[in-house]
Amino acid sequence: MRIMILGGDGYLGWPTAMYFSTRGHDVHVVDNFARRKADEELQADSLTPIRSLDERIHAWREVSGKEIRSAVGTLTDYEFISREMNEFRPETIIHYGELRSAPYSMIDREHAVYTQQNNITGNLNVLWAMADGLRECHLVKLGTMGEYGTPNIDIEEGYIDIEHKGRKDRLPFPKQPGSFYHLSKVADSNNIMFACKIWGIRATDLNQGVVYGVETDETKLDERLCTRLDYDAIWGTALNRFCIQAALGEPMTVYGKGGQTRGFLDIRDTLACVELATMNPADRGECRVFNQFTEQFSVLGLAEMVRDAAAKRDIKATIAHLDNPRVELEDHYFNAVHTKLLDLGLQPHFLSDTLVDSLLVTTETYATRARRETLLPDVNWRDASDAKAGAPVASKNGNQAPAAEMLVTEAEA
């Protein structure tokens, strides 16, 4: 199958590219390196030393004998993306090509506007190019479980049957996104749903949970093929960050009480889910929604799990409850349906000591690369000052000082 991977240089995009390449598909990666540029802007970096896209593709050719195509450009440039799509004529487009950080979108006005314009316009362009000549193509779009927020009812997969005043309808599940980033994803979902309706294109909207892990069958083949491992307060997802903090001897930073419950999944399950969606495409005109995660944990529960696993390696990990920089419930009901991917055959990798252990080992391997000053949250949802154009975030918010003052270790709390 001809598969185009938007954002194919990213944390999930690159492993996805190799995964489909291994399985004999014709893979074409598109990326604008926005994520790498954000690292420069924020003075952050992947813990693992990732190679350039060219080097990765070269290494993959050496290791596997297979070719991954690539094009560098941005989805907000319609001339670029429509040309790439029309020339390659993908049967499936896997769309990871968006900014993906809630804190990044909350840094200041510019980052909020950039996140929403970049994600919404890029996605609109992809939809338009599909409608204008690629209506058989299947869009597999990465959304997030964070679109739903934390309603006091069970979260269904995209749609909910509502009975109201004696009448019934199946309607889009009401969403309560918790950052300008999450809001951009909701806007995407709505645009996709509408595009399916008016143009008869096919789409699968994957509301993905928080991904953890860094190893897949392909990344393990050669160090040059590794994917990024984020641990900083802007890009690092909870479990990855906790493992790294534990290994570095830094407190694991739990925001507020830590009762915030979310869906989680192993990076290998991301690949399996995307494959299941790809090989079982939506119908023409169908906007299918899957909730893509395998287990629910509270953030504190996760930190405790890492603490216990670390103890077995003689690492004494501590938990620090920070004043919550986000505006969110810290103690709430959360139960999200996630059966559609299981019905298609997903065999989950449940979180285990082994996985945590392997993350700790990875961290130790690269510990000297860690930038400890990026671990603490420096972006507060309640702030709303406008950054000066071009001012680096670090200098605006004073990356080092403020959050450290909020630190209260578990022992003290």
Add this chain to the structure above:
Amino acid sequence: MRIMILGGDGYLGWPTAMYFSTRGHDVHVVDNFARRKADEELQADSLTPIRSLDERIHAWREVSGKEIRSAVGTLTDYEFISREMNEFRPETIIHYGELRSAPYSMIDREHAVYTQQNNITGNLNVLWAMADGLRECHLVKLGTMGEYGTPNIDIEEGYIDIEHKGRKDRLPFPKQPGSFYHLSKVADSNNIMFACKIWGIRATDLNQGVVYGVETDETKLDERLCTRLDYDAIWGTALNRFCIQAALGEPMTVYGKGGQTRGFLDIRDTLACVELATMNPADRGECRVFNQFTEQFSVLGLAEMVRDAAAKRDIKATIAHLDNPRVELEDHYFNAVHTKLLDLGLQPHFLSDTLVDSLLVTTETYATRARRETLLPDVNWRDASDAKAGAPVASKNGNQAPAAEMLVTEAEA
């Protein structure tokens, strides 16, 4: 009260500015003339000969002895709008400053992207400027009933109590917007709801129905004060367009069966509703949603009403059912709650022969200004070709020919 009116040069914005000025408020109008520019682009025009904003303000000074301030600039320019807001320090911001046409947003990709970027970014900038130093200010934002679509259950005012699998919550009402324009308004609503939550600002989101009429107490005072009257297929709302078509002896263009039911209101009620929202502000942190319309009609029912009213003036008006250029249900349930503004004291002007009559008179007065070639729909929701940059819409879609072929008068149908 210091009241800032964004989009204060538009169909509703200008009458709103005079309405509050009459009542002794300090009114500051902001506009970027996007609507006037779109007329040039589309070779359309208001039936009524509207004056420039400067002339309007001058005439208003002459007629009323009152001053309306103004500033010309765009909301997507944060430096501009934040400066205006910080200097004027409005207690209420009435936000009409968005592109407001579904067909316009569906012309091609560029217009879809322009509509979403302009509306979403402009609104984000206003929210940010409020959060950054104007947190007491009340945002009165114009949304649209079209955000809801046509669910098979009653439409509530912004939120719905859902009982699901034995649990309950009050959640945002699920929305099914029917154009890229309507989608931009949903994105606005979501951004506003979030901004209220994280920054504690106050907002009233007015989901307005289709507005008809052109006369208010203030516009009647002097011809130079009149507001625009749109009749073309891009900007003309249903009742206004039908009246003009009838007066011109053109068939009233009903899309499809005409069973599409919507909420409608008189322009004078728009002003009254906006005043009620302004004088009874939302609480800090509250995102209040009102459904702003007074009566429900089917599009065909409306055309029949105009036909009957026209007959009394010896005008034989005909109804033409066109192939529906939109993707929408033509026969559906529609019942929307709209009690909150009534509870605040709204005294509706219900649609009557008198109003239709006055619209017909206005039309006859300016009949020689009408451009008949703009009456027929030329934008099809199902099309998805990308326009060449800078190509006028008329030349792209061939404004004159295609829709005429679809014309079937009622007598023939």
